[in-house]
Amino acid sequence: MRVFRPGLLAVSTLIPLALLAVLVFLTTYSWPAIQFNGLHFLTTETWNLGNLYSNPVKRDGYEVAVGATYGIWVFIVGTLASSAIALILAVPVGIGVALFLNDYAPQKLRGAFAQVVELLAMVPSVVYGLWGLEILAPLVLTHIAPFLERVLGFIPFFSGAATSGYGLLTAGLVLAIMVLPVITSTLVEALKRVPNELREASFGLGATRAEVLLKILLPAVRVPLIGAVILALGRALGETMAVLMVSGGALNYLPDTIYSPITSMAAFIASQLDSALQDPSGMAVRSLAEIALVLLIIAVIVNVIARLLTSRIHIHRV
Amino acid sequence: MSLNLSRRTQLKAGLAVAGLTLASGLFVVPAQAAQVTLLETGSTLLYPLFNIWVPDYTKMHPEVKITTQGTGSGTGIAEAISGVAQIGASDAYMADAQIKQNPNILNIPLAISAQTINYNIPGLNNKHLKLDGPVLAGIYDGSIKNWDDPAIKALNPGVKLPNHTIVPIHRTDGSGDTFIFSQYLSFSTPKWNDSVGFGTSISWPAVQGGVGANGNPGMVEASQKTPYSVAYIGVSFHKEIAKAGLGTAMIKNKAGHFLLPTAKTVGAAASGLIAKTPADERISLVFSEGADSYPIINYEYAIVNSKQANPETAKAIREFLGWAVESKGGNAAKYLDQVRFIALPTRIQELSKAQIAKIQ
Numbered sequence: 001m002r003v004f005r006p007g008l009l010a011v012s013t014l015i016p017l018a019l020l021a022v023l024v025f026l027t028t029y030s031w032p033a034i035q036f037n038g039l040h041f042l043t044t045e046t047w048n049l050g051n052l053y054s055n056p057v058k059r060d061g062y063e064v065a066v067g068a069t070y071g072i073w074v075f076i077v078g079t080l081a082s083s084a085i086a087l088i089l090a091v092p093v094g095i096g097v098a099l100f101l102n103d104y105a106p107q108k109l110r111g112a113f114a115q116v117v118e119l120l121a122m123v124p125s126v127v128y129g130l131w132g133l134e135i136l137a138p139l140v141l142t143h144i145a146p147f148l149e150r151v152l153g154f155i156p157f158f159s160g161a162a163t164s165g166y167g168l169l170t171a172g173l174v175l176a177i178m179v180l181p182v183i184t185s186t187l188v189e190a191l192k193r194v195p196n197e198l199r200e201a202s203f204g205l206g207a208t209r210a211e212v213l214l215k216i217l218l219p220a221v222r223v224p225l226i227g228a229v230i231l232a233l234g235r236a237l238g239e240t241m242a243v244l245m246v247s248g249g250a251l252n253y254l255p256d257t258i259y260s261p262i263t264s265m266a267a268f269i270a271s272q273l274d275s276a277l278q279d280p281s282g283m284a285v286r287s288l289a290e291i292a293l294v295l296l297i298i299a300v301i302v303n304v305i306a307r308l309l310t311s312r313i314h315i316h317r318v
Numbered sequence: 319m320s321l322n323l324s325r326r327t328q329l330k331a332g333l334a335v336a337g338l339t340l341a342s343g344l345f346v347v348p349a350q351a352a353q354v355t356l357l358e359t360g361s362t363l364l365y366p367l368f369n370i371w372v373p374d375y376t377k378m379h380p381e382v383k384i385t386t387q388g389t390g391s392g393t394g395i396a397e398a399i400s401g402v403a404q405i406g407a408s409d410a411y412m413a414d415a416q417i418k419q420n421p422n423i424l425n426i427p428l429a430i431s432a433q434t435i436n437y438n439i440p441g442l443n444n445k446h447l448k449l450d451g452p453v454l455a456g457i458y459d460g461s462i463k464n465w466d467d468p469a470i471k472a473l474n475p476g477v478k479l480p481n482h483t484i485v486p487i488h489r490t491d492g493s494g495d496t497f498i499f500s501q502y503l504s505f506s507t508p509k510w511n512d513s514v515g516f517g518t519s520i521s522w523p524a525v526q527g528g529v530g531a532n533g534n535p536g537m538v539e540a541s542q543k544t545p546y547s548v549a550y551i552g553v554s555f556h557k558e559i560a561k562a563g564l565g566t567a568m569i570k571n572k573a574g575h576f577l578l579p580t581a582k583t584v585g586a587a588a589s590g591l592i593a594k595t596p597a598d599e600r601i602s603l604v605f606s607e608g609a610d611s612y613p614i615i616n617y618e619y620a621i622v623n624s625k626q627a628n629p630e631t632a633k634a635i636r637e638f639l640g641w642a643v644e645s646k647g648g649n650a651a652k653y654l655d656q657v658r659f660i661a662l663p664t665r666i667q668e669l670s671k672a673q674i675a676k677i678q
Contacts, residue, residue, distance in 0.1 A: 048521030053413040067515070138543050163485045163527040164544040249490040249530020251522045261529050271532065274392035275492030275519030277399075280415040 026293040033286035034293075036062045037070050041290060044071025046252050047268075049275060049284050056281040063281045070287040072294065077254055078168070078262035079295075082243065083236035085172025085258075086179055091229055093176075094183030099213050101184070102191040114188060121181035129245035132174040137165030137246055145169065145259045162259030166248030169258045174242050179232035186231065190224035191217060223310045230306035234299060240266040265295045354634040359387040360394015360407030361494050362533040363431060363552030364618050367657045368407065371648050375641060382634050390533060392492015392518050398621040399423060404635055406621035409494020409552070410518050411600035422624045425600050426673045427617035427666055428642050429649060429659040430588050432553040432579035433498055435567040435614075438541050439465060439480060443565035446578060448473045450570035451506025451605075451613075457548060458486050458503065459510065460525040465546060473570075483527060485547040487540050490530035492518040495537075498604050498616045499550040505605040506572075506613070538562050550614075553579055554657035571613040572605050579612045584660050587611035592663050599669055617666075618659065624676045632677050639677075643670045 027034075034041075036059075050065030057066055101113055145162035148169075152158040162169075194217055202212045218225075248261025249271065255262050263271075269288050276284035358368055365388030372384045389397075391408035398406025399420050411425045435449055453469050456462035462469055466479040489496045500516035514520055522528065529547070531540040534555050541549040542562035551559060559566065568576035577583045587606045595601050605613045620639055626632035642648035649661040662670060 045524070046521060049517065049519055051515050052416075052517045052519075055415045069521075133539075141544070161483075163483050164529050164540070164547070166529055166540070166544075244490075244532070249488075249532075250528065251488075251490075251524075251530060253524035253526055253528070256526055260527065263530070271490040271530075272492075272519065274390060274396045277396040278392060278413075278416060278492065278518065280413070280419050 023293075023296065026289055026296065030286050030289035030293055032062055033070070033283060033290045036060060036064065036283060037287060037290065041070055041072060041287075042076065042294070043073055044069070045073050045254065046071045047074070049272075049279060052278050052280070056279075062283065064283045065279050065281055068279075068281075068283060070284075070290075072265065072268075072291055074250065074252060074254055075263050075265045075268050075291065076294070078171075078247065078250065079237055079264040079266070079298075081168055081255065082171040082175055082247070082262060082264060083233055085168065086175030086236045087229065087233060089172065089176040090180045090183055090232060094180050094187065094228070094232075095218070095225070097180070097184045098187035098191060099217070101188050103209070103213060103217075114185070117181045117184050117188070120177075121185060125178060125239060125242045126245075128174050128178050129242035132170060132242060132246040136173060137170050139165070140167075140170045140173070140259070141165035144173075148258070157258050160257040160259070162257070164248060164261065166246055167250075167259050167261045168247075168255050171243050171247045171262060171264070172258075174246055175236045175239060178239065178242065179235050182232045182235060183228045186224055186228035187221060190221040190228075194220045226306055226309050230302060233302055237264075237299060237302070238266050238295065239264070240270050243267045244270055265291050353381055353383055354630050355383045355385070356405060356631070356634060356638065357385050357387070357397075357403045358405040358407060359389050359397050359403040360621070361391045361409050361552075361618065362388035362535065363391075363409050363433075363495060363554050364388075364407040364428070365534075366554045367429065367618075367653065367659060370653055370656060371642060374653075375638060375648070379637070382638065384638065388533060388535075390489070390491035391494035391497070395492075395518075395621050398623060401623065401627070404622070404626070404631060405639070408619045408621050409616050410497035411602075411617070411619060412621070417598075417600075420623075424620075424622050424624050424673045424676060425598060426620045426622060426639060426643075426670050427599050427662060428620050428639070428670070429618045429654060429662060430584060430603070431616055431618045431657075431659050432584045432612055433495055433550055433614040433616075434553055434556070434559065434579060435548065435569055436541060436551050436559055436564040437548045437567065438545055438562075438564050439482075440545055442477070442479075443563055445477065446566060446568045447477065448570070448576045449567040450576075451503055451510075454548075455503045455507040455510040457484050458488070458525065458528075459514070459523040460528075480546070482546045485527055485529055485544050486525055487529045487531050487537060487544070487547050487549040488522050489519075489532070489537065491532050493533075494518060494616070495534065495550055495552055496520060498602075498614055501602055501604040502569075502614045506570075534558075538564070554659065556658055569613055571609075571611050572607055573609045573611070575609055577610070577612050579615070579658070581658075581660055583610050583612035584615050587613070587615045588660070588663065592665050595666060595669060597669060597672070599666070599673065622677055624678060626677060629678070636674055636677050639674045640671065643667050643674070 046069050048069045050068030052065055054066045056063045141162055148158055202216045243264045244267035247263055250261035250263050269291055276288050368386040391410050394406035394408045397403040466481045497518045500520050504511040504516045531537045534552050537549045537551050538558045541547045541564055568578055570576050586608050590606050590608050591603050603615045
């Protein structure tokens with residue numbers, strides 16, 4: 001008995017310790033890169049490992065490859081833009097599916113449908129990537145992009161022809177499908193927990209079904225909804241494999257249309273690590289670690305914002 | 319019910335048989351004694367060759383098990399240094415600074431390869447367009463945007479080039495193909511040399527719409543799926559290139575001639591550099607002298623640590639690589655012709671053997 005409690009305590013401290021360890025490791029490992037790159041790291045668009053076939057030189061007191069510059073603005077934009085597209089598409093659809101499952105679907109279908117949603121959440125991301133690469137990318141090039149250009153071409157970011165099927169739109173679509181089950185399943189659970197009295201009372205007052213759903217149920221689950229959106233955003237921001245496969249691996253330029261190739265931070269770390277390891281000065285790998293640190297910080301910021309939003313709503317209700 | 323029973327007995331019998339096979343398998347393996355396992359990883363250009371070498375070699379040497387992976391030359395070099403792989407495959411030799419940091423790493427040529435410049439221009443893929451270094455550099459740095467650009471027209475009089483944006487495709491993984499392609503651009507185009515240079519992973523100039531792809535298979539795939547694209551692809555993928563219906567360009571060499579990679583033009587390009595190859599065999603064969611020299615060729619390297627973990631592994635590597643460079647072994651026409659590589663000349667074979675002997 002006496003071992004049990006300290007044991008549990010030890011096990012549960014592992015979690016914050018792991019996070020701390022990752023943070024400390026990334027910071028200390030990338031420290032020379034942070035010093036060398038400065039704030040330019042976040043704001044410039046050129047990533048250049050430099051000439052790895054000439055001898056490293058000293059610059060600002062650090063040994064680096066000749067001509068090396070590390071700027072990740074392109075990857076930050078790619079990451080945020082693809083995640084934003086994913087959420088814009090997946091949140092309304094996810095809410096719709098959850099409402100349908102909760103209130104409209106025949107009782108028998110509900111269980112089966114919920115199972116399918118759960119299953120979708122468990123499909124490995126490389127499978128989505130492969131589907132995106134083989135099916136979605138050609139479809140974007142030949143049908144989806146021309147259609148969007150025709151219909152929404154008056155909006156600047158939608159005009160201009162797609163030159164390949166890989167890019168922001170394709171990555172956003174794949175991510176949307178990946179995060180959809182996260183949103184739906186969280187919301188379905190939350191809707192189940194809304195007291196039935198609330199629903200019955202509303203119907204009793206003569207509200208229509210649509211009114212009950214949109215004005216009573218949805219506001220009642222806004223806290224879990226924000227949680228679900230943040231979970232989805234977390235998954236989209238960090239998604240590596242699927243984005244790597246369909247993003248088009250853009251380097252050194254920002255997307256000028258929604259069809260342009262992009263690169264996300266996570267995908268870039270994965271694809272560049274082996275090249276970076278060949279830098280004898282080691283600055284390239286440390287700069288990749290700095291990207292990882294930035295990604296982690298973005299994730300923390302997103303979480304903190306979510307906390308603030310949900311707590312404010314709580315206060316409102318009280 | 320009876321059906322159920324019989325099914326169950328069948329199942330039981332099946333399980334028993336499976337169990338027996340498994341058990342006998344477990345007992346057989348130790349009896350075979352000291353099987354050496356080698357991991358080869360890296361260059362996707364070399365991968366098809368290893369894939370036809372390994373089954374034949376392991377049939378003759380059942381005591382060796384060789385796993386092959388096409389992961390890109392960058393990974394090949396990195397994993398040979400870290401010791402994850404015993405043989406790293408690379409189309410690029412290692413830089414001086416990297417050798418200085420890892421003095422035990424050997425760069426051993428196994429064969430001579432070439433690279434093709436391919437394109438997907440609907441209606442023109444059955445024609446061999448003529449391209450040179452400055453035009454390719456222009457396409458990859460964004461100064462040449464359309465297929466009907468005057469610079470491309472000037473090289474291809476009489477060809478009706480489409481007024482369509484060019485999509486240049488490059489490798490996202492660390493790649494020996496990127497290395498030799500960017501060397502061709504650097505050696506033929508001073509502007510590219512000054513602004514970009516060469517390497518297994520370079521900072522591609524900003525070209526709106528430019529696409530990155532992973533490995534040679536990814537290059538073929540992206541090019542096939544993207545009309546009006548251009549890509550650089552290892553010659554060992556000639557079957558996949560043909561299947562994808564891509565066009566292959568004639569490339570201008572140093573002497574000013576436009577050539578396709580054939581046994582003759584690749585051999586001619588190599589011959590001039592045989593005598594110049596140093597003992598550690600790290601030398602570029604790109605853009606060499608000679609009227610018949612195809613400009614983008616290279617040695618295909620095995621990157622190996624000369625200090626192996628144990629003598630058995632070292633011996634297995636020595637024997638396998640020794641067989642690979644032998645004209646009657648891995649360098650025989652029956653293997654190399656399939657991937658359109660050419661065999662090592664005698665002097666290079668000797669140099670490679672001398673390096674292989676250092677693996678302990």
